[in-house]
Amino acid sequence: MSIKRTAFGTIDDQEVEAFDIETGSIHATIITYAAVLSRLFVPDGDGRQADIVLGYDDPASYVQNRGSAGAICGRYANRIADARFTLDGETYSLSANEPPNHIHGGFGGFSKRIWTGEPDTANNAVRLTLHRPDGDEGYPGAVTASVTYRLTDDPALEIVMEATTDRPTVMNMAYHGYWNLAGHDSGHIRDQHLLIDADRYTPVGPGKIPTGALAPVSGTAFDFRSSRPIGTMIDDTTQLPEAGYDHNFCLNDNGQPLRRAARAVDPVSRRGLEIWTNQPGVQFYTANHFGKASAIGKGGAIYEKHAGFALETQNFPNAPNIPHFPSAVLRPGETYRHIMRIPFFIA
Secondary structure (H helix, E strand, O other): OOOEEEEEEEEOOEEEEEEEEEEOOEEEEEEOEOOOEEEEEEEOOOOOEEEOEOOOOOHHHHHHOOOOOOEEEOOEOOEEHHHEEEEOOEEEEOOOOEOOEEEOOOOOOHHHOEOEEEEEHHHOEEEEEEEEOOOHHHOOOOEEEEEEEEEEOOOEEEEEEEEEEOOOEEOEOEEEOEEOOOOOOOOOOOOOEEEEOEEEEEOEOHHHOEOOOOEEOOOOOOOOOOOEEHHHHOOOOOOOOOOOOEEEEEEOOOOOOOEEEEEEEOOOOOEEEEEEEOOOEEEEEOOHHHHOOOEEOHHHOEEOOOOOEEEEEEOOOOHHHOOOOOOOEEOOOOOEEEEEEEEEEEO
Protein backbone atom coordinates (compact mmCIF):
# COMPACT_ATOMS: atom_id res chain seq x y z
CA MET A 1 0.00 0.00 0.00
CA SER A 2 1.21 3.51 -0.74
CA ILE A 3 1.68 6.07 2.01
CA LYS A 4 1.14 9.67 0.96
CA ARG A 5 3.61 12.24 2.32
CA THR A 6 2.69 15.94 2.09
CA ALA A 7 3.53 19.32 3.62
CA PHE A 8 1.24 20.33 6.48
CA GLY A 9 2.67 23.81 7.12
CA THR A 10 5.46 25.28 9.21
CA ILE A 11 6.23 26.19 12.83
CA ASP A 12 8.99 28.76 13.34
CA ASP A 13 10.16 28.12 9.76
CA GLN A 14 10.40 24.37 10.41
CA GLU A 15 8.39 22.18 8.07
CA VAL A 16 5.66 19.96 9.46
CA GLU A 17 4.85 16.91 7.34
CA ALA A 18 1.71 14.80 7.09
CA PHE A 19 1.47 11.09 6.31
CA ASP A 20 -1.73 9.43 5.07
CA ILE A 21 -2.20 5.69 5.60
CA GLU A 22 -5.24 3.53 4.99
CA THR A 23 -6.47 -0.03 5.11
CA GLY A 24 -9.86 -1.10 3.88
CA SER A 25 -12.35 1.34 5.35
CA ILE A 26 -9.96 3.09 7.79
CA HIS A 27 -7.93 6.16 6.85
CA ALA A 28 -5.51 8.04 9.13
CA THR A 29 -3.35 11.15 8.93
CA ILE A 30 -0.32 11.60 11.17
CA ILE A 31 1.66 14.85 11.36
CA THR A 32 5.21 15.34 12.59
CA TYR A 33 4.37 18.10 15.08
CA ALA A 34 3.92 16.30 18.42
CA ALA A 35 3.60 13.03 16.44
CA VAL A 36 -0.12 13.86 16.30
CA LEU A 37 -2.79 11.52 14.95
CA SER A 38 -4.63 14.31 13.16
CA ARG A 39 -7.45 12.46 11.38
CA LEU A 40 -8.99 9.02 11.63
CA PHE A 41 -11.92 8.11 9.39
CA VAL A 42 -13.99 5.11 10.45
CA PRO A 43 -17.35 3.91 9.03
CA ASP A 44 -20.58 3.77 11.04
CA GLY A 45 -23.21 1.03 11.02
CA ASP A 46 -24.44 2.20 7.60
CA GLY A 47 -20.97 2.51 6.10
CA ARG A 48 -20.82 6.31 6.42
CA GLN A 49 -17.33 7.65 7.14
CA ALA A 50 -16.58 10.16 9.88
CA ASP A 51 -13.38 11.54 11.36
CA ILE A 52 -13.55 10.47 15.03
CA VAL A 53 -10.54 12.30 16.54
CA LEU A 54 -10.46 15.96 17.56
CA GLY A 55 -7.81 18.06 15.85
CA TYR A 56 -6.94 21.11 13.81
CA ASP A 57 -6.36 22.11 10.20
CA ASP A 58 -2.96 23.80 10.64
CA PRO A 59 0.14 23.57 12.84
CA ALA A 60 -0.44 26.96 14.52
CA SER A 61 -3.73 25.75 15.99
CA TYR A 62 -2.03 22.70 17.49
CA VAL A 63 0.51 25.03 19.10
CA GLN A 64 -1.99 27.61 20.33
CA ASN A 65 -4.81 25.44 21.69
CA ARG A 66 -4.54 23.70 25.05
CA GLY A 67 -5.24 20.02 25.48
CA SER A 68 -2.51 18.16 23.51
CA ALA A 69 -5.08 16.93 20.98
CA GLY A 70 -3.81 13.75 19.31
CA ALA A 71 -0.27 14.24 20.60
CA ILE A 72 2.33 11.92 22.04
CA CYS A 73 3.16 13.27 25.50
CA GLY A 74 6.43 12.69 27.36
CA ARG A 75 9.07 12.36 28.65
CA TYR A 76 6.67 11.83 31.57
CA ALA A 77 3.01 12.20 30.57
CA ASN A 78 0.59 13.34 33.27
CA ARG A 79 1.69 14.98 36.53
CA ILE A 80 4.76 14.90 38.78
CA ALA A 81 4.20 16.59 42.16
CA ASP A 82 6.22 19.70 42.99
CA ALA A 83 8.06 19.26 39.67
CA ARG A 84 10.74 17.03 41.19
CA PHE A 85 11.64 13.41 41.87
CA THR A 86 14.50 11.45 43.38
CA LEU A 87 16.27 8.67 41.50
CA ASP A 88 19.24 6.67 42.81
CA GLY A 89 19.65 9.17 45.66
CA GLU A 90 19.75 12.27 43.46
CA THR A 91 16.89 14.77 43.29
CA TYR A 92 16.00 16.30 39.92
CA SER A 93 14.04 19.54 39.52
CA LEU A 94 11.77 19.71 36.49
CA SER A 95 10.07 22.63 34.77
CA ALA A 96 6.95 23.61 36.74
CA ASN A 97 4.63 24.19 33.79
CA GLU A 98 1.52 23.65 35.94
CA PRO A 99 2.80 25.35 39.12
CA PRO A 100 3.88 23.97 41.46
CA ASN A 101 3.72 20.72 39.47
CA HIS A 102 5.07 19.34 36.20
CA ILE A 103 2.78 17.93 33.51
CA HIS A 104 3.24 16.16 30.18
CA GLY A 105 7.00 16.64 29.99
CA GLY A 106 7.14 20.38 30.59
CA PHE A 107 7.14 23.51 28.47
CA GLY A 108 9.11 21.80 25.71
CA GLY A 109 7.98 18.20 26.16
CA PHE A 110 7.53 15.64 23.40
CA SER A 111 4.12 17.13 22.53
CA LYS A 112 5.74 20.50 21.75
CA ARG A 113 8.36 19.19 19.32
CA ILE A 114 8.62 18.38 15.63
CA TRP A 115 9.47 14.70 15.20
CA THR A 116 11.13 13.03 12.21
CA GLY A 117 8.70 10.86 10.27
CA GLU A 118 9.35 7.97 7.91
CA PRO A 119 6.82 5.79 6.08
CA ASP A 120 6.96 2.02 6.47
CA THR A 121 5.01 0.87 3.42
CA ALA A 122 5.62 -2.83 4.03
CA ASN A 123 3.84 -2.65 7.39
CA ASN A 124 1.31 0.06 6.46
CA ALA A 125 2.82 2.20 9.19
CA VAL A 126 4.49 5.51 9.95
CA ARG A 127 7.38 5.72 12.42
CA LEU A 128 8.32 9.00 14.06
CA THR A 129 11.46 9.60 16.13
CA LEU A 130 12.65 12.30 18.52
CA HIS A 131 15.99 12.86 20.25
CA ARG A 132 16.16 14.94 23.46
CA PRO A 133 19.32 15.83 25.37
CA ASP A 134 20.41 15.13 28.93
CA GLY A 135 18.88 17.80 31.18
CA ASP A 136 15.92 18.45 28.88
CA GLU A 137 13.19 20.07 31.06
CA GLY A 138 15.29 18.94 34.03
CA TYR A 139 15.27 15.19 33.27
CA PRO A 140 18.47 13.16 33.43
CA GLY A 141 19.65 11.26 30.38
CA ALA A 142 19.67 11.81 26.65
CA VAL A 143 16.77 9.85 25.20
CA THR A 144 15.71 8.59 21.80
CA ALA A 145 11.95 8.15 21.56
CA SER A 146 9.82 6.73 18.78
CA VAL A 147 6.17 6.09 18.01
CA THR A 148 4.83 3.82 15.28
CA TYR A 149 1.27 4.17 14.03
CA ARG A 150 0.05 1.13 12.10
CA LEU A 151 -3.29 0.25 10.54
CA THR A 152 -4.27 -3.41 10.37
CA ASP A 153 -6.98 -5.14 8.36
CA ASP A 154 -9.09 -6.10 11.41
CA PRO A 155 -9.58 -3.06 11.28
CA ALA A 156 -7.45 -1.71 14.12
CA LEU A 157 -5.00 1.05 14.93
CA GLU A 158 -1.79 0.02 16.68
CA ILE A 159 0.35 2.61 18.48
CA VAL A 160 3.74 1.52 19.81
CA MET A 161 5.84 3.99 21.80
CA GLU A 162 9.47 3.17 22.57
CA ALA A 163 12.42 4.92 24.20
CA THR A 164 16.04 4.34 25.24
CA THR A 165 18.35 6.39 27.46
CA ASP A 166 22.05 6.81 28.19
CA ARG A 167 21.48 7.55 31.92
CA PRO A 168 18.88 6.34 34.42
CA THR A 169 15.72 8.39 33.95
CA VAL A 170 11.93 8.09 34.19
CA MET A 171 9.69 7.48 31.19
CA ASN A 172 5.94 7.50 30.67
CA MET A 173 4.83 8.25 27.11
CA ALA A 174 1.12 8.54 26.32
CA TYR A 175 -1.11 8.98 23.30
CA HIS A 176 -3.34 11.96 24.15
CA GLY A 177 -6.05 11.67 21.50
CA TYR A 178 -9.67 12.73 21.99
CA TRP A 179 -12.34 10.40 20.66
CA ASN A 180 -15.83 11.32 19.54
CA LEU A 181 -17.35 8.23 17.97
CA ALA A 182 -20.18 10.22 16.38
CA GLY A 183 -17.60 12.39 14.56
CA HIS A 184 -15.25 15.08 15.83
CA ASP A 185 -17.71 17.81 14.83
CA SER A 186 -20.84 16.25 16.35
CA GLY A 187 -20.98 17.99 19.74
CA HIS A 188 -20.63 16.41 23.19
CA ILE A 189 -19.86 12.80 24.10
CA ARG A 190 -22.03 12.55 27.22
CA ASP A 191 -24.41 10.01 25.61
CA GLN A 192 -21.68 7.71 24.32
CA HIS A 193 -21.24 4.52 26.34
CA LEU A 194 -18.04 3.59 28.12
CA LEU A 195 -16.68 0.57 29.97
CA ILE A 196 -13.34 0.73 31.83
CA ASP A 197 -11.82 -2.55 33.04
CA ALA A 198 -10.72 -1.22 36.43
CA ASP A 199 -11.81 -2.13 39.95
CA ARG A 200 -9.74 0.70 41.45
CA TYR A 201 -8.66 4.24 40.65
CA THR A 202 -6.19 6.75 42.11
CA PRO A 203 -8.02 9.55 43.99
CA VAL A 204 -6.43 12.98 43.71
CA GLY A 205 -5.78 15.92 46.00
CA PRO A 206 -4.72 19.50 45.23
CA GLY A 207 -3.36 19.98 41.72
CA LYS A 208 -4.86 16.62 40.69
CA ILE A 209 -1.90 14.83 42.28
CA PRO A 210 -2.75 11.26 43.40
CA THR A 211 -3.01 10.84 47.15
CA GLY A 212 -1.29 7.45 46.88
CA ALA A 213 -4.47 5.52 47.64
CA LEU A 214 -5.82 2.81 45.34
CA ALA A 215 -9.54 3.25 45.95
CA PRO A 216 -12.38 0.94 44.87
CA VAL A 217 -14.61 2.31 42.11
CA SER A 218 -17.65 0.52 43.52
CA GLY A 219 -20.42 2.91 44.52
CA THR A 220 -18.71 5.95 42.99
CA ALA A 221 -18.88 8.04 39.83
CA PHE A 222 -15.78 6.12 38.72
CA ASP A 223 -17.51 2.76 38.35
CA PHE A 224 -17.44 2.00 34.63
CA ARG A 225 -17.10 -1.76 35.09
CA SER A 226 -20.41 -2.07 33.27
CA SER A 227 -20.98 0.01 30.16
CA ARG A 228 -22.95 3.20 30.78
CA PRO A 229 -23.28 6.69 29.26
CA ILE A 230 -20.28 8.88 30.04
CA GLY A 231 -22.62 11.63 31.25
CA THR A 232 -24.54 9.51 33.79
CA MET A 233 -22.76 11.06 36.80
CA ILE A 234 -20.63 13.73 35.15
CA ASP A 235 -22.56 16.59 36.82
CA ASP A 236 -22.04 15.16 40.33
CA THR A 237 -19.70 17.94 41.47
CA THR A 238 -19.27 16.42 44.93
CA GLN A 239 -17.23 13.66 43.26
CA LEU A 240 -16.26 15.52 40.09
CA PRO A 241 -15.61 19.16 41.03
CA GLU A 242 -14.99 20.14 37.39
CA ALA A 243 -18.18 18.38 36.21
CA GLY A 244 -15.90 16.12 34.21
CA TYR A 245 -13.39 13.31 34.54
CA ASP A 246 -9.60 13.65 34.70
CA HIS A 247 -8.59 10.56 36.65
CA ASN A 248 -6.29 7.56 36.43
CA PHE A 249 -7.84 4.08 36.59
CA CYS A 250 -5.83 1.05 37.74
CA LEU A 251 -6.43 -1.56 35.08
CA ASN A 252 -7.27 -5.11 36.03
CA ASP A 253 -4.52 -7.59 35.19
CA ASN A 254 -5.75 -10.48 33.03
CA GLY A 255 -2.38 -12.25 33.12
CA GLN A 256 -1.93 -11.72 29.37
CA PRO A 257 0.60 -9.52 27.50
CA LEU A 258 -2.16 -7.01 26.73
CA ARG A 259 -5.06 -6.12 29.01
CA ARG A 260 -8.25 -4.42 27.93
CA ALA A 261 -8.43 -0.86 29.20
CA ALA A 262 -11.77 0.24 27.79
CA ARG A 263 -14.64 -0.29 25.39
CA ALA A 264 -16.63 2.65 23.99
CA VAL A 265 -19.71 2.77 21.74
CA ASP A 266 -21.78 5.54 20.21
CA PRO A 267 -25.34 4.14 20.27
CA VAL A 268 -26.52 6.32 17.36
CA SER A 269 -23.79 5.66 14.76
CA ARG A 270 -22.99 2.25 16.33
CA ARG A 271 -19.27 2.92 15.99
CA GLY A 272 -17.28 1.24 18.70
CA LEU A 273 -13.68 0.75 19.78
CA GLU A 274 -11.71 -1.11 22.39
CA ILE A 275 -8.32 -0.16 23.79
CA TRP A 276 -5.83 -2.87 24.77
CA THR A 277 -2.48 -2.09 26.37
CA ASN A 278 0.53 -3.39 28.28
CA GLN A 279 0.41 -0.42 30.68
CA PRO A 280 -1.00 -0.51 34.25
CA GLY A 281 -3.27 2.54 34.03
CA VAL A 282 -5.51 4.66 31.83
CA GLN A 283 -6.30 8.35 32.29
CA PHE A 284 -9.94 9.07 31.45
CA TYR A 285 -10.34 12.75 30.57
CA THR A 286 -13.47 14.42 29.20
CA ALA A 287 -11.90 17.52 27.58
CA ASN A 288 -12.98 19.77 30.44
CA HIS A 289 -10.58 22.55 29.38
CA PHE A 290 -12.81 23.45 26.42
CA GLY A 291 -15.31 24.70 29.01
CA LYS A 292 -12.90 27.52 29.86
CA ALA A 293 -11.92 28.26 26.27
CA SER A 294 -13.59 26.63 23.30
CA ALA A 295 -11.53 26.01 20.17
CA ILE A 296 -12.10 26.05 16.43
CA GLY A 297 -11.23 22.59 15.17
CA LYS A 298 -11.04 20.91 11.77
CA GLY A 299 -13.41 22.30 9.19
CA GLY A 300 -14.54 25.08 11.53
CA ALA A 301 -16.00 22.72 14.13
CA ILE A 302 -16.42 24.31 17.55
CA TYR A 303 -14.99 22.21 20.38
CA GLU A 304 -16.68 22.92 23.70
CA LYS A 305 -16.61 21.14 27.06
CA HIS A 306 -16.99 17.35 26.68
CA ALA A 307 -16.39 17.53 22.90
CA GLY A 308 -14.33 14.36 23.16
CA PHE A 309 -12.93 11.85 25.63
CA ALA A 310 -9.34 10.77 26.08
CA LEU A 311 -8.29 7.30 27.23
CA GLU A 312 -4.55 7.66 27.79
CA THR A 313 -2.95 4.33 28.65
CA GLN A 314 -0.03 5.06 30.95
CA ASN A 315 1.88 4.49 34.14
CA PHE A 316 0.24 6.13 37.16
CA PRO A 317 0.59 9.92 37.64
CA ASN A 318 3.40 10.90 40.04
CA ALA A 319 4.70 7.31 40.10
CA PRO A 320 8.35 8.49 40.46
CA ASN A 321 7.41 9.86 43.90
CA ILE A 322 5.11 7.08 45.17
CA PRO A 323 7.09 3.89 45.86
CA HIS A 324 4.10 1.49 45.77
CA PHE A 325 3.03 2.71 42.31
CA PRO A 326 4.51 0.83 39.31
CA SER A 327 8.10 1.81 38.60
CA ALA A 328 8.69 4.37 35.85
CA VAL A 329 12.49 4.01 35.85
CA LEU A 330 14.28 3.43 32.54
CA ARG A 331 17.96 2.49 32.61
CA PRO A 332 20.65 2.27 29.92
CA GLY A 333 20.41 -0.98 27.98
CA GLU A 334 16.63 -1.22 28.53
CA THR A 335 13.88 -0.28 26.06
CA TYR A 336 10.70 1.36 27.23
CA ARG A 337 7.87 -0.15 25.16
CA HIS A 338 4.27 1.00 25.46
CA ILE A 339 1.72 -0.81 23.30
CA MET A 340 -1.80 0.33 22.45
CA ARG A 341 -4.04 -1.73 20.20
CA ILE A 342 -7.36 -0.16 19.21
CA PRO A 343 -9.74 -2.42 17.27
CA PHE A 344 -12.88 -0.83 15.77
CA PHE A 345 -16.25 -2.53 15.44
CA ILE A 346 -19.92 -1.93 14.67
CA ALA A 347 -22.15 -2.46 17.70
